Amino acid sequence: MVGHGNRWGGRIGLVLIAGLLALAGCSSVQEDGYDPGPGRAPVDAPGPERTRTNLRFANTLFVCSGMTVSNGPRVELSGKVADFTAITTIEGVKLAINPAPGACLSSGYGTRDGRLHKGLDYWAALGTPILAAGNGTVVEMTYRADYGNMIVIDHGRGIYTRYAHLSAFGDGVEPGEPVRAGDVIGQMGNTSDRAIPVHLHYEILSGDYRTPKGSFGLTPVDPFGLGS
Numbered sequence: 001m002v003g004h005g006n007r008w009g010g011r012i013g014l015v016l017i018a019g020l021l022a023l024a025g026c027s028s029v030q031e032d033g034y035d036p037g038p039g040r041a042p043v044d045a046p047g048p049e050r051t052r053t054n055l056r057f058a059n060t061l062f063v064c065s066g067m068t069v070s071n072g073p074r075v076e077l078s079g080k081v082a083d084f085t086a087i088t089t090i091e092g093v094k095l096a097i098n099p100a101p102g103a104c105l106s107s108g109y110g111t112r113d114g115r116l117h118k119g120l121d122y123w124a125a126l127g128t129p130i131l132a133a134g135n136g137t138v139v140e141m142t143y144r145a146d147y148g149n150m151i152v153i154d155h156g157r158g159i160y161t162r163y164a165h166l167s168a169f170g171d172g173v174e175p176g177e178p179v180r181a182g183d184v185i186g187q188m189g190n191t192s193d194r195a196i197p198v199h200l201h202y203e204i205l206s207g208d209y210r211t212p213k214g215s216f217g218l219t220p221v222d223p224f225g226l227g228s
């Protein structure tokens with residue numbers, strides 16, 4: 001179980017980063033770049049302390065240079081994704097399209113090698129922070145042979161997000177606990193029983209979770225097919 005072995009090293013890394021931020025005196029007022037909407041002031045969620053960052057969900061996204069993005073969105077000559085917005089809305093739930101700020105898009109949603117690729121792939125350096133795409137509750141935090149270390153967040157209204165191949169889980173992130181948009185929930189990695197490149201596999205899912213299949217009974221959604 002390589003994934004679990006990596007998990008603790010990553011946690012130590014996050015603790016070090018949090019400590020450095022505290023020493024720098026910049027831990028008091030931090031933004032996650034997410035507008036919670038009218039009447040929903042950004043307050044500290046109850047539960048364990050999680051790593052906050054000043055990372056923002058970026059309003060620009062580039063496809064990875066040198067990588068062929070199948071089923072990708074429309075891209076400008078510069079490699080910039082056209083008409084990209086940081087936040088999309090599904091069933092009234094606001095979600096980030098790229099939960100790994102700074103990462104580039106390495107694969108799109110749709111048919112790939114004759115199978116449905118149920119999410120988006122993002123590439124950045126090993127250990128890049130992965131943020132909760134929206135407010136919600138962690139419902140799965142586990143290792144699977146195919147998805148490696150993965151987290152599923154329930155955002156309410158039948159909307160879920162999944163984050164796979166993480167090298168580590170974020171501090172204070174536990175099943176059943178709330179997370180807020182922008183919380184660090186893990187780090188980018190390549191955990192899986194197969195040899196795969198470092199990347200984040202990110203899914204937006206909808207449907208009824210209370211079936212025997214759980215999150216794997218949900219319907220994947222094309223994040224670029226949603227409104228903004």
Ligand SMILES: [Zn+2]
Pocket residue numbers: 107117119120121200201202
């Ligand atoms: Zn993928």
